[in-house]
Amino acid sequence: MMRLFAALSFAAFAFVATAPAALAVNIEKITSPSGIPAWLVREQAVPLVTLNYSFHGGSSQDPAEKPGTANFASDLLDEGAGELDAKAFHERTESKAIELSFQVGRDEFHGSLRALNENREEAFDLLRMALTAPRFDADAVDRVRRQEIAGLQRDISNPNSIASKRWWATAFPNHPYGREGKGTLESVPTISVADLRDYVRRVFARNELTISIVGDVDAKTAGELIDRAFAKLPAKNDLKPVADVKPAGLGRRIVVNLDVPQAVITFGGLGLARKDPDFMAGYIVNHILGGGSFSSRLYREVREKRGLAYGVSDSLVWFKRAAVVLGGTATRADRTAEALSIIELETKRMADEGPTADELESAKSYLKGAYALSLDTSAKIAAQLTQIQLDGLGIDYMQRRSAMIDAVTLDDAKRVAKRLFGGGMLVTVVGKPKDLASTPE
Secondary structure, eight states: OHHHHHHHHHHHHHHHHTHHHHTTOOEEEEEOTTSOEEEEEEOOSSSEEEEEEEEEOOGGGSOTTOTTHHHHHHHHTTSEETTEEHHHHHHHHHHTTOEEEEEEOSSEEEEEEEEEGGGHHHHHHHHHHHHHOBOOOHHHHHHHHHHHHHHHHHHTTOHHHHHHHHHHHHHSTTSGGGSOTTOOTTTGGGOOHHHHHHHHHHHOOSTTEEEEEEESOOHHHHHHHHHHHHTTSOSSOOOOOOOOOOOOOTTOEEEEEOOOSEEEEEEEEEOOOTTOTTHHHHHHHHHHHHSSSTTSHHIIIIIITTOOOSOEEEEEEEOSSOEEEEEEEEEEGGGHHHHHHHHHHHHHHHHHHOOOHHHHHHHHHHHHHHGGGGGSSHHHHHHHHHHHHHHTOOTTHHHHHHHHHHTOOHHHHHHHHHHHHSSOOEEEEEEOOTTOOOOOO
């Protein structure tokens, strides 16, 4: 494990030292011997291979009455597979310094792998076993189920979790996006091994599989490794359809009483699809309003001028069937109404007036310069390549991105600001806010 840590540390240094060059990475389209496509970036700085992949069908494929199924499955994939029980599987990965991880989004099931070149064949073998022959042994299932239930019990009194869950459930009622991806205290105890195997059977397939590889590996070897892990999966998945949807409850405020020192605010509204022609303009405008930097309007007005919160931000969030702009903050109970009023005022001002010319140019400069920081390690590059493929942006997106940002005019920004922020917001507040109540449905 120390050898992998040293290699990863060196890799991080190498990538950071050449961050500006990261935008000029050479991406190759490759196809494995069995016909599985992938994107490859050869990086010979360290003897390491990094894999990032995604299956279409995340938590939206959970049975309606059993949310949390995908998340439960992801937590069990490295708890024994093939002939290896949980103890043997973990011993194999640890002794060979192999990193495997699995995560679930609303639309996608994501995974990653990192290993030294000398152990890469075994790493891809272990991944194949986890994806094609997970054991779901009773002792592992019971142990992980207890862990998940304990986490859900903690969430009962967590204001951030409550505010987020209430927002999504209200915005997307009777839709998979409105369900809790981690499940509920009612659903997780009912998820059976048969449910887990059914999810794996329906989702893990080759036809909607997206793969990116970064490392000291050539195209031929990369293709062989891909087949080593994925070639034995079913050719086609068996997914349930998910309907297009727009967020509901815009203009509504929901206050949930909870005896905690601070009140948590979650706010959001209609966003922009990633393929929308206005997306880049919306991305820049949102950065100016609250996109996470210390120069945003919300940060300046809420944090710097009034000291109402340690931080406040929002971001564009997009899925295959919906898109939202979503933000949040936490503040003192007696000043919650003031903080929310400022957020709503600044959002309305952005919709009505749009950004200034100086704000637009400053945001463009920041977003172009900061992009290299999302490409400063092999893991980040692999994840970016997978997301670019999922979004259908084209293999030359990294090279075109700066020009796309520069092409956004002030008129574009003002028009899209009204489109993005002029439709009202759904707000959830959790805590004991003073002089703030729910509005009628």
